[in-house]
């Protein structure tokens with residue numbers, strides 16, 4: 001059976017080489033006579049897998065030694081609560097930049113835990129851009145400032161980080177994880193669900209500066225206490241072993257394919273192909289202002305709901321699947337993560353051109 005081009009926002013495509021390798025190793029991992037799915041998380045074999053994944057991630061993202069890398073469960077959404085519980089412990093204040101659906105959800109969760117302010121938002125623009133983030137919007141005594149770097153639903157990305165002075169910056173990078181180089185030292189914490197760009201669902205990766213740890217609120221559940229997780233090398237309880245193994249294979253694939261600089265080059269090229277088409281089309285148009293456009297999630301619309309539905313239906317029949325926009329915004333969205341080949345975007349653009357010709 002031919003594989004489709006899957007434009008889903010997550011779970012999303014994995015590199016075919018990774019799937020093949022996992023298949024080859026499924027029954028017998030490296031001669032140990034068992035599958036990674038079956039082995040103890042305390043075994044020597046698994047220890048090499050999780051340590052290997054961490055080492056590769058550190059190498060690819062250039063993560064300094066004073067940052068901990070945690071492999072957790074619960075998804076990015078669980079961190080929406082864990083973050084205030086762990087870090088909103090000085091003034092009890094936190095400032096949130098609301099630039100789309102995910103930062104808004106994180107904000108709403110954080111409100112339960114303290115004095116939380118929307119420091120900047122592009123809600124009035126329907127999140128078609130990221131907001132202006134003036135230093136004066138941020139409270140100097142806040143415990144942290146929160147951003148969602150790449151808004152998966154609305155398709156915008158924060159390219160210019162806010163100047164938060166000494167206040168640590170925390171960023172959700174779920175949908176831009178490993179898509180391009182990032183300066184980890186600018187952040188107190190980076191985190192993301194793995195199912196967009198790193199692995200199957202079930203794994204959340206947190207990268208946290210060490211000095212941030214150890215000040216969780218007393219009532220913080222053990223499973224959400226980053227310090228406890230760090231002290232136990234992510235093995236306080238059973239971690240998502242098989243997903244961590246696939247994550248390691250993806251990281252190996254990234255390294256073999258030139259690392260994050262090369263990935264960025266490829267991703268920019270893919271995104272440009274699609275955005276150039278949108279900018280020249282009379283039927284389709286992108287919904288985000290050019291300067292804030294994500295290179296991972298590309299929302300677009302026609303001016304008719306009927307045409308949108310027809311397009312989604314016919315694209316699906318042509319093997320271009322999961323192109324429907326998020327239920328909250330409608331239209332279409334093409335998620336073109338690392339594992340989406342250039343040929344996939346080419347096929348989409350060709351199909352859009354044919355659709356436009358046939359329907360106008």
Ligand SMILES: *Cc1c(COP(=O)(O)O)cnc(C)c1O
Pocket residue numbers: 010074075076077078102148150151152172173174175193194196
């Ligand atoms: C998908 C996504 C989430 C939610 O992730 P879960 O792992 O499903 O909780 C949060 N933030 C961003 C930016 C996302 O893309």
